[in-house]
Amino acid sequence: MIAGNRKGTVMVEAALVMPLALLVVITLLVMCVFLYQEVHQSSNLYQNLLEESCYESQTGTTGYNISNDFIFLKKSRLRQFPQIHGETSISYDSRGWVSLHSQNKFEANRYIIKEMDYIRWIDSLKSVE
Amino acid sequence: MDRLVEKCGMISVFLILVLGSIMAAVFIFIAAASDKAEESMAKGYIHLAGRSSLSEYHVSLKERYSLFATDLTVNQLDHRMTFYLRENFLRQKTLRMELDQIDIKNREFSLGNADLFEQQLIDGVCYPPSHGLISELQIFNAEWVDVYGWGILPSNGSPGYSINLTHIRDYFSQKNSLLSLKPNAFNRLEYIHKYFNHHKKEPVISNSYFLNEAEYILYGFPCDEKNLNRFQRDFIAVRTLLNLIHIKEDPEKMRTLYVAASLLTPGPKVVATQLALAGLWAGFEASNDWKLLVENQGVEPLKAKEHWALTFEGMADKSPDEAYVRPKIESDVHYQEYLDAFLLIQNRENQLLRMLDLIQINICCMTESHFLIQECFTGFSYDIVINGKSYHGTETY
Numbered sequence: 309m310i311a312g313n314r315k316g317t318v319m320v321e322a323a324l325v326m327p328l329a330l331l332v333v334i335t336l337l338v339m340c341v342f343l344y345q346e347v348h349q350s351s352n353l354y355q356n357l358l359e360e361s362c363y364e365s366q367t368g369t370t371g372y373n374i375s376n377d378f379i380f381l382k383k384s385r386l387r388q389f390p391q392i393h394g395e396t397s398i399s400y401d402s403r404g405w406v407s408l409h410s411q412n413k414f415e416a417n418r419y420i421i422k423e424m425d426y427i428r429w430i431d432s433l434k435s436v437e
Numbered sequence: 438m439d440r441l442v443e444k445c446g447m448i449s450v451f452l453i454l455v456l457g458s459i460m461a462a463v464f465i466f467i468a469a470a471s472d473k474a475e476e477s478m479a480k481g482y483i484h485l486a487g488r489s490s491l492s493e494y495h496v497s498l499k500e501r502y503s504l505f506a507t508d509l510t511v512n513q514l515d516h517r518m519t520f521y522l523r524e525n526f527l528r529q530k531t532l533r534m535e536l537d538q539i540d541i542k543n544r545e546f547s548l549g550n551a552d553l554f555e556q557q558l559i560d561g562v563c564y565p566p567s568h569g570l571i572s573e574l575q576i577f578n579a580e581w582v583d584v585y586g587w588g589i590l591p592s593n594g595s596p597g598y599s600i601n602l603t604h605i606r607d608y609f610s611q612k613n614s615l616l617s618l619k620p621n622a623f624n625r626l627e628y629i630h631k632y633f634n635h636h637k638k639e640p641v642i643s644n645s646y647f648l649n650e651a652e653y654i655l656y657g658f659p660c661d662e663k664n665l666n667r668f669q670r671d672f673i674a675v676r677t678l679l680n681l682i683h684i685k686e687d688p689e690k691m692r693t694l695y696v697a698a699s700l701l702t703p704g705p706k707v708v709a710t711q712l713a714l715a716g717l718w719a720g721f722e723a724s725n726d727w728k729l730l731v732e733n734q735g736v737e738p739l740k741a742k743e744h745w746a747l748t749f750e751g752m753a754d755k756s757p758d759e760a761y762v763r764p765k766i767e768s769d770v771h772y773q774e775y776l777d778a779f780l781l782i783q784n785r786e787n788q789l790l791r792m793l794d795l796i797q798i799n800i801c802c803m804t805e806s807h808f809l810i811q812e813c814f815t816g817f818s819y820d821i822v823i824n825g826k827s828y829h830g831t832e833t834y
Binding site for chain 2: 329333336337340341343344347348351352354355358362366367368369370371372423424425427428429431432435436
């Protein structure tokens with residue numbers, strides 16, 4: 309009789325499938341947030357570099373307020389052409405039932421170019437010749 | 438009633454709701470991410486378009502004076518920016534970008550602005566002069582401005598002395614007068630050395646309408662001779678004063694003057710006559726100093742006995758048209774050094790604006806056009822709307 313009774317089968321199936329479905333949903337949402345953060349942070353890094361290189365070369369402004377946003381800029385002036393190196397990272401930490409740790413690091417470089425100085429520099433080489 | 442209690446399809450509805458919510462959330466994140474990516478891409482493209490537009494700088498201005506400015510009008514800049522942005526948007530396939538509106542302003546970046554000009558001058562002064570690189574075939578038609586004029590000059594063509602008495606008093610009242618000068622004053626002076634002629638300049642910089650350009654910067658008369666005469670007058674005035682100081686501090690000269698004054702006007706008028714004779718002697722010596730300078734000889738600013746050229750007896754015999762008398766020791770301070778001293782204490786704005794006058798006049802002759810320095814711009818500001826989002830900023834050389 310018990311074997312023939314189909315009452316509660318939906319409940320049992322739901323109990324088995326629902327956690328899995330929820331896990332999939334949450335994983336998808338977390339992935340979306342993570343990917344969005346990646347785009348957000350790399351975009352901020354690029355805008356920071358652009359604004360900073362314009363400021364350093366005194367060639368204009370881009371209207372972007374340089375904020376920290378966990379972005380680290382390093383200027384290397386000893387090179388042939390000065391450069392700004394920027395890096396940032398985003399990380400995801402889960403310390404619950406399942407421990408997850410994920411980190412993505414972004415790096416970018418931008419030259420500090422003042423075309424005016426470059427042209428004058430080339431001209432001064434010509435005059436030496 | 439049966440349909441209300443019927444549970445078939447319940448799971449499908451549940452799954453559709455869940456999947457629909459997930460899809461909506463995913464699309465929201467995609468939209469936000471593309472919005473953010475679009476922002477940095479747009480800024481990159483705007484910067485690139487700005488640099489490309491500014492690459493059309495005025496070549497003669499750069500080659501003759503090492504100055505970077507564009508003579509593109511607002512409309513031309515607008516067209517250039519639109520062209521570069523649209524071309525870039527078409528060629529990239531990642532995001533759909535649409536240029537909605539563009540507004541360019543350049544008035545505040547006019548090279549006629551003394552501050553902007555000074556900034557460019559400071560940037561360029563550390564490099565060798567660019568005018569040596571100009572091809573000898575470059576046309577310089579001085580008659581062009583004689584026929585068509587040189588337009589409105591940045592200084593408004595206002596001549597006159599640009600050193601006021603208060604300025605000189607303040608300058609000399611400071612203990613370390615030379616140190617009180619701002620570094621920019623020396624930069625401006627170096628620029629004048631590199632790009633402008635003066636009466637004794639060797640070799641003369643070609644492609645110049647006026648020969649006495651540094652003198653023009655001091656006095657602003659549109660005539661070489663008049664500017665030189667004004668410099669001569671001021672030089673003699675300053676030298677007379679310095680020579681008087683020397684006479685007063687030299688007991689031998691004072692004794693000679695006292696004897697001469699006693700012979701001329703014995704009695705209580707001796708002191709006044711002595712002073713008048715001292716002034717006369719200092720003036721003649723100053724006039725001799727000018728002749729020395731013009732003949733490429735040096736004149737010591739603060740003279741000692743051996744730097745003095747005219748004796749009291751010699752002064753009486755000498756006619757003004759005679760050649761100069763050499764002092765015992767020749768000085769290293771020549772025409773240019775005196776000119777530099779005048780230029781160093783000149784009013785900053787007058788100096789910069791008159792430099793701009795000369796640039797405008799010479800470029801008019803070089804390009805045979807109605808060139809106006811105020812119509813050249815060192816950059817522009819923009820207000821651009823891309824995909825409904827507004828971007829403000831500036832682009833400069």
